[in-house]
Amino acid sequence: MELSSILMIVGIIVIIVSFFIKDHSTQIEGDVEELSLNFYQETHQLKRRLKVIEEELLLEPKLIGKPKKVASPVATSTKGIHQIIISQVQTLHKQGYTIPEISKRSSLSMEQVQEVLQSGGSRV
Known part of the structure; x- marks a missing residue:
């Protein structure tokens, strides 16, 4: 082939x-x-x-819960700071973070962090 x-x-x-x-x-x-x-x-x-x-x-906090007639001490002493940031500062403080660390994480000044902790230490 x-x-x-x-x-x-x-x-x-x-x-x-x-x-x-x-x-x-x-x-x-x-x-x-x-x-x-x-x-x-x-x-x-x-x-x-x-x-x-x-x-x-x-959503506004007013829509979520019952409206409060008396303003809380945190809301009056920390004007201009949103409630979520206040809660974050308090949570970080409870976790043991220092004020300078909380200031860096929450983008607040150290004075504002101290003010939030002093005025709202009992709130969560």
Whole structure:
């Protein structure tokens, strides 16, 4: 047999075998598509949760609890400081942080931190 006929037979055999071998690229494409769908769904869920949390943080304290007729000592002595920051300062103080450390973490001056702790030490 000639070389050309041998090459032709080998070529035909390779073509026939290629029909029976599974194509791994289609499986990989399916896996990538499934992964991208899962990623999209998780991202969408995280965005929804973040939106809910942002809405909760934007609520006024008056809407959450009962309105108080008497102003608390923390609110009167620490004007301009949000209640969340006051709670953060008190929590950090209870955890044992020093006033300079609390000042750095809460972006308040050391005087403001001392004022919050003195006026609202009994509140949480």
